[in-house]
Amino acid sequence: MKIISFHQETPFGEILRDLQGKIRSQKEKKPWRSFDDMSCMCVNQQVYRLIQKHCERYKATVEENLTIKLHAEEEIPWGVKYVGAQRRWKKGKGAGVKIGVIDTGISRDHFELKNRVKGGVDFVRGRQNGHGTHVAGIIVAEMNQRGIVGVSPESHIYDIRAFDEEGKSSLATILRAINWSIENGMDIVNMSFGMPQYSEALARVIKKANDRGVVMVASAGNNGGEVEYPARYDGVVGVSAIDQNGNLASFSSRGKGADRRAPGVDILSTWPGNQFRKLNGTSMAAPHVTGLMALQMARRIKVKATTV
Structure with missing residues (x-):
């Protein structure tokens, strides 16, 4: 999984339409989960390979889907x-x-x-x-x-x-x-x-x-x-x-x-x-x-x- 954040000055709707056109041609049913108000999306590895050049063109920040742990800790008696x-x-x-x-x-x-x-x-x-x-x-x-x-x-x-x-x-x-x-x-x-x-x-x-x-x-x-x-x-x-x-x-x-x-x-x-x-x-x-x-x-x- 990749987490992609686009520059917020670029209209996110425009980016989505551009990327969607690329994905549709590959018959990908569920290409991503997006957070429109934050200009962010989550995509799997297969989709990312398809849109990687577009992400570079839009100068997007790409992050790995890191594991996050609770701050709750066990007490060691x-x-x-x-x-x-x-x-x-x-x-x-x-x-x-x-x-x-x-x-x-x-x-x-x-x-x-x-x-x-x-x-x-x-x-x-x-x-x-x-x-x-x-x-x-x-x-x-x-x-x-x-x-x-x-x-x-x-x-x-x-x-x-x-x-x-x-x-x-x-x-x-x-x-x-x-x-x-x-x-x-x-x-x-x-x-x-x-x-x-x-x-x-x-x-x-x-x-x-x-x-x-x-x-x-x-x-x-x-x-x-x-x-x-x-x-x-x-x-x-x-x-x-x-x-x-x-x-x-x-x-x-x-x-x-x-x-x-x-x-x-x-x-x-x-x-x-x-x-x-x-x-x-x-x-x-x-x-x-x-x-x-x-x-x-x-x-x-x-x-x-x-x-x-």
């Missing part, structure tokens, strides 16, 4: 910046990685998430709260020139709802949720929840997931003391929370089982109703690590596909 996601995006944004989020459910109609949620299962039914939506946004909020962006914005999220509106679940439901993740081929599972006591059954399903190659990431806990389960199990990446200065948050669990630290204070992310909200907690720290692991995994998938 401080946590996403802190973990270095932007730098890693040069090598990919997580495409091809399947991430299961075991949580309170995800608002699948949120504009940041609706193209990223690819499936899931609901073990509890009933009303949701926003916790799972917030966690999902940290991982995969989409690059769409508005709102925010997540750590791994091209990964696929699976909504594995195991918690009710009050944020409560049962051990049996968690076992079902992890087993569903294994059977449905999740690459990574995010578990922003915990309990203080050891469970043999939970340890076994974690081992089963590890044996199948599933990466398990869990929040350390918000008790300010010992790390909770499942983060404390071998084979699970336990994540503590830090603030914007890199200091361990006062509420964050710590010690054995805290394998990584990630942003967990004043974390802006998605919320039901196409909204956004800031939350604190190791629940917010774990998905930062999940997103980073998705970026790493996506690069390996890409390299493998290239070499095959």
Whole structure:
């Protein structure tokens, strides 16, 4: 497409008649779109080739049909910046990685998430709260020139709802949720929840997931003391929370089982109703690590596909 502006001292009607005569002889049905009061017209490449000499004769200004972008910008939350996601995006944004989020459910109609949620299962039914939506946004909020962006914005999220509106679940439901993740081929599972006591059954399903190659990431806990389960199990990446200065948050669990630290204070992310909200907690720290692991995994998938 070409944008042509003629000298405004030349009668535009006269120019149009002259050019139209040339085009009609070539049987062109829709030669241009004109803005008569501005002495401008838009023509496709084929028409421009036909009238190029006439444009030169009238000393017209000819411009390309440039792409114009909105000034609206996505906010990159401080946590996403802190973990270095932007730098890693040069090598990919997580495409091809399947991430299961075991949580309170995800608002699948949120504009940041609706193209990223690819499936899931609901073990509890009933009303949701926003916790799972917030966690999902940290991982995969989409690059769409508005709102925010997540750590791994091209990964696929699976909504594995195991918690009710009050944020409560049962051990049996968690076992079902992890087993569903294994059977449905999740690459990574995010578990922003915990309990203080050891469970043999939970340890076994974690081992089963590890044996199948599933990466398990869990929040350390918000008790300010010992790390909770499942983060404390071998084979699970336990994540503590830090603030914007890199200091361990006062509420964050710590010690054995805290394998990584990630942003967990004043974390802006998605919320039901196409909204956004800031939350604190190791629940917010774990998905930062999940997103980073998705970026790493996506690069390996890409390299493998290239070499095959």
